[in-house]
Amino acid sequence: MAAVKKHTYLGVLIALIVIGCWTALLVYLLYTYQLDFSSPLTYIFFLLQTHLYTGLFITAHDAMHGVVAPGKPTLNKTIGTVAAFLFAYNWYPRLxxxxxxxxxxxxxxxxxxxxxxxxxxxxxxxxxxxxxxWQIVLMAITFNVLKLYFPLENVVMFWMVPAILATFQLFYFGTYLPHKGEHAKDNKHRSGTLAKNHVWAFVSCYFFGYHFEHHDKPYIPWWQLYKTKS
Known part of the structure; x- marks a missing residue:
């Protein structure tokens, strides 16, 4: 029982860290950061915010497999719903x-x-x-509200474009690369996988480039998925 509780609370903690980092960085970038296209820091923040957007969806995805808060279905669903909604108003019950x-x-x-x-x-x-x-409508409304209070360039650079790029990132590394082309008849999950490189696997898509491994063990949360890579 103690091991289950520890796993539950660790999953919740990691999910809250991802959501909290996305929120805190976005508030800082919209409210405080002086956008300077000549500064490398601008592009570092841009890439980091894109990565955190991807992390929101990965958190929602883990909730779909019940591994954000195992043994706590209501808490698991709540966190998944919040994470999905923050990612461009995705609706968890639909996903x-x-x-x-x-x-x-x-x-x-x-x-x-x-x-x-x-x-x-x-x-x-x-x-x-x-x-x-309705997602497009909500995004449009939010965009028009945000630009009333924050610099337009910051809203575009750190709220709008990262969401678009994160969608592409999720598609490319989590859907297209692992499932394109023909797979061997003995490949029961009809899925490819990245070569073993934990740094690149995390940076590219929170280890979901290890996609065969995810299909083989969908009960493994993203932050432990690297352990399944042989």
Whole structure:
């Protein structure tokens, strides 16, 4: 029982760190930071905020597998819902069945994440599956509200564009690369995987480039997924 509680609280702590870092950095970048395109720090902050946006979705994703707060379904769902909502107003109850459909029917016609066409066609198919009109409306309203209180350049650079790039990052490393092309008949998860490089795996997509490993052990949270890599 003690081990379960420790695992539960550690997962919650890591989720709250990701959400807290995203929130704190965004507030600082919008409210305090003087944008200077000649400064390397601007681009470091931009990339970090993009990475934290990706972390929001990864946190929501882990909640879909019940591993943010194992044994605490209400807490797990609450954290997943908050993380998804902060990432461009994604709605957790809508994402949940689609993601499990992906796991059950990976790389088939019933897989909402899969598309057999070109890279561009696949990307737009992915966007159509996960972006709704009401999200676009809410993002537009939020953008217009934020620019009333913060510099427009900061809103674009640190709130809007990182969300777009994080969506592409999630698609490229978490969907396209692992599932494109043909897979061997004995590949039961029809998924590829990155070569073992924990630094790159974390930076690129919170270890979800180790995608075969994730499909093989979906009960492993992102921060322990590297341990499954042989």
């Amino acid at each position: 949940l069945p689609r993601h499990h459909q992906h796991h059950h029917f990976v790389a088939t016609d019933k897989d909402p994440d899969y598309h057999g066409g070109s890279f561009v066609a696949w990307y737009f198919s992915f966007l159509k599956q996960y972006i709704t009109w």
